[in-house]
Amino acid sequence: MRELVSRAIERFLQSESSYLVESDLLPPDVMLRTAARDLQKPLDELVEDLGAWLVRQNEIWRLLRFCGSDFLDFLLRLDELPERMRLVTDDIAFPEIALTRGKDGLVWVTLESGSPRWSALLSGLLRAMADDYGALCVITRGDDGIRIDVSDLDFAEARTFRLSARTAAP
Amino acid sequence: MTHALTLCRDALDRLMPMHLCLSDDGTIRFAGPTMRKLIPQGAQQAGDVFVGTSSHAQGCVMSLIRAAVAGQRLSLRLRHHPQLVLRGHVVAPGFGTLLLDLGFGVTLSDAVAVLGLTENDFAPTGLALELMFLQEANRAIQGELARFNRHLMLARQDAEREAHTDPLTGILNRRGLLAALRQMLDPRDGQPFAVVHLDLDNFKQVNDRLGHPVGDQLLKEVARILGRMTRSHDHAARLGGDEFVLVLGGNWSCQTLDGMGMRIIRGIEQLSPGDCKVSASLGIVLSAGYGPNDIDRLLADSDVALYASKRGGKGRVSVAPQPVDCAVRPHQGP
Numbered sequence: 001m002r003e004l005v006s007r008a009i010e011r012f013l014q015s016e017s018s019y020l021v022e023s024d025l026l027p028p029d030v031m032l033r034t035a036a037r038d039l040q041k042p043l044d045e046l047v048e049d050l051g052a053w054l055v056r057q058n059e060i061w062r063l064l065r066f067c068g069s070d071f072l073d074f075l076l077r078l079d080e081l082p083e084r085m086r087l088v089t090d091d092i093a094f095p096e097i098a099l100t101r102g103k104d105g106l107v108w109v110t111l112e113s114g115s116p117r118w119s120a121l122l123s124g125l126l127r128a129m130a131d132d133y134g135a136l137c138v139i140t141r142g143d144d145g146i147r148i149d150v151s152d153l154d155f156a157e158a159r160t161f162r163l164s165a166r167t168a169a170p
Numbered sequence: 171m172t173h174a175l176t177l178c179r180d181a182l183d184r185l186m187p188m189h190l191c192l193s194d195d196g197t198i199r200f201a202g203p204t205m206r207k208l209i210p211q212g213a214q215q216a217g218d219v220f221v222g223t224s225s226h227a228q229g230c231v232m233s234l235i236r237a238a239v240a241g242q243r244l245s246l247r248l249r250h251h252p253q254l255v256l257r258g259h260v261v262a263p264g265f266g267t268l269l270l271d272l273g274f275g276v277t278l279s280d281a282v283a284v285l286g287l288t289e290n291d292f293a294p295t296g297l298a299l300e301l302m303f304l305q306e307a308n309r310a311i312q313g314e315l316a317r318f319n320r321h322l323m324l325a326r327q328d329a330e331r332e333a334h335t336d337p338l339t340g341i342l343n344r345r346g347l348l349a350a351l352r353q354m355l356d357p358r359d360g361q362p363f364a365v366v367h368l369d370l371d372n373f374k375q376v377n378d379r380l381g382h383p384v385g386d387q388l389l390k391e392v393a394r395i396l397g398r399m400t401r402s403h404d405h406a407a408r409l410g411g412d413e414f415v416l417v418l419g420g421n422w423s424c425q426t427l428d429g430m431g432m433r434i435i436r437g438i439e440q441l442s443p444g445d446c447k448v449s450a451s452l453g454i455v456l457s458a459g460y461g462p463n464d465i466d467r468l469l470a471d472s473d474v475a476l477y478a479s480k481r482g483g484k485g486r487v488s489v490a491p492q493p494v495d496c497a498v499r500p501h502q503g504p
Contacts, residue, residue: 059310063307066302087303088308163287164279164287166283
């Protein structure tokens, strides 16, 4: 599984910037750190791009769309995500996700271990998923979590998702 | 205090979207929203929707359903989508009715594809979506692993080929030759063969007088000549310097080998650059009498035969005598 993660990151870096990656499958953080330095981009920004790139990979996109019928549903069930990951593999230590919903409708997402990388990855992923569901929202990443302010769930048409991968896309 | 509970159809629809209510005689009374998608237009009876799952139970859907009231698991095939088998259970709540609740079981993903079902077709208590999620996740990982394995296998093949190849000439190196000999001496392979050990004569002069690039070019051309001598199961190798080995499958006779050796020598002499008078000395050994653990002895014996040629005045072929413990074979060509 680790090799697959490294390979995904390798492919992301290649697609992002035609960045030349050593193909010897270095650990993910080493690859990302080196690439961020070479591309003169803040590491967290690169990791956010990785989160958005993941959503553009068809298989991963489909798995994510299984997790919610619209963006709010997806958001409010985000705390299921680590458990879903563990259904699939024990090999990735995914931090627990906690959700709080304020009276003002704001959703706060906090990660258990407070890892800034996971937080960056998740905010990139959330931005891309909001786009995918056609929701309009403001996503702000702070030191203590991610703040999501959903202003319009049906701002644009959601990308069509069918439960069966075998049904032809429109 | 009564323990009975009355549910309106709306509540039944939400709790069990795949329920089906039948009269005792099998007439369909009502069905949940997902079940309604499975009932063909105009169907009146349970038998219009289902068939039994095994051939001996055909035509008696109602007796299967009635029998399951006692508590057995019920298994029914859809008449119009025979690949879909539903499983469930049935209760008799009275009023001359039977209430069935069914699910797709292992045919779930087929059902979702065939019927175009959505998340709303399943009760939230069911694990249908989780099952489909897992199935897709597994497929994605398996596909990725298969690609990854293929990538590794190709890389390994490349590395192996490189480790067995002489970079200058592109024919086998010593390691490649040893691997080929190991394989050919394997008793399961069992084919006889000849080992032709070849050393160039006067090659040092080419390097000294005309320079190493000319020497390298000559080595490449010798390799090309030897490569042309080999058929699909033969091997040509360069052991380093100006020393080459041919492994030729077949039951060779001394005369044939002698003639072939002389052809190689003439071919090499024609390549000789300038007036260096390059030629070759050959020592040949037949594989009869050598086992899988005798590779070193085989190569040493071919080396002895090669030096007999060198001592005999170069530009000639020597065939090593057969080991004494080996039965005398008739000399035949391949």
